[in-house]
Amino acid sequence: MTPQKRLFDLGVALLLSVILVVPFCCVIVVLLCVQGRPIFYVSDRMRAPGQPFRLVKLRTMSAAMVDSGVSGGDKASRVTKAGQVLRALRIDEIPQLWNVLRGDMSLVGPRPPLPSYVERFPEVYAQVLRSRPGITGLATLVFHRHEERLLKACKTAAETDHVYTTRCIPRKAALDLVYQRNQTLWLDLMLILRTLGGVLSR
Numbered sequence: 001m002t003p004q005k006r007l008f009d010l011g012v013a014l015l016l017s018v019i020l021v022v023p024f025c026c027v028i029v030v031l032l033c034v035q036g037r038p039i040f041y042v043s044d045r046m047r048a049p050g051q052p053f054r055l056v057k058l059r060t061m062s063a064a065m066v067d068s069g070v071s072g073g074d075k076a077s078r079v080t081k082a083g084q085v086l087r088a089l090r091i092d093e094i095p096q097l098w099n100v101l102r103g104d105m106s107l108v109g110p111r112p113p114l115p116s117y118v119e120r121f122p123e124v125y126a127q128v129l130r131s132r133p134g135i136t137g138l139a140t141l142v143f144h145r146h147e148e149r150l151l152k153a154c155k156t157a158a159e160t161d162h163v164y165t166t167r168c169i170p171r172k173a174a175l176d177l178v179y180q181r182n183q184t185l186w187l188d189l190m191l192i193l194r195t196l197g198g199v200l201s202r
Contacts, residue, residue: 001106001132008185009107012192013100024094027086031058034082038063040095045112048129049122053104055112058092059083069114072151072160090199096135108188109134110176121169128176131183136195139175147172 031039041059044052060083061075071079079087086092099105105112112133118125134140147168154160179187 004185005106005132005183005188006103008188009100012107013097017097017101020094020097027058027091031082035059035080044115045133046115046118046125046129047104047112047133049118049126052115053099053102053112055104056095056098058086058095060086060092069116069157069161070151070164072154072157072163074154074157074160076152088202090195093135100135104133106132106134107136108183108191109137109179110172111137111140117165117169120165124169124173128173128180131176131180136191137176138179138191139172141191141194141198142175143168143172 028039038059041057041061043055043057045055047053060080061071061078062080064078083092096105100107109131110128110133113125113129118129150163150167151160154163
């Protein structure tokens, strides 16, 4: 990550944090009332091969003793009613501004993968994670809805894993590498604005 991109991330993340602090506190109060604790969901992710970090999101699912892999149709019954709203508006990802301020993530980049996928596909992620993982990105904007449709049809954890590894990871990685080759602060700004526009349109 260049110093310019890091300064851009810090400036925008701080601005968004100030703008969103009051609405976010209101969301916390509502979540405490409708679905209780814990409010946050913390997940191990990778910022680069051999460099794990703890990603923070608002909890959108009922707690489970054992949880692994990405969310597919096999986990649909665990998504709470409040969680459906949080996901649709991407409110659950607001806490990741903290990860951006810490330097674990960027505002724009590939979505941070689970450690298990980095271990299974080291060649793919050795290239993709040359870019700092982001809250949003080219692959998120272009492929996310199609990915959701693919995974929603999965009925078991094994099927979800198969679809994600064979049909999602290769396409997302290709888009992430397109972003990597063409990354500029102007492109980052455009992707952020497109993300915000998509949220507001919902």
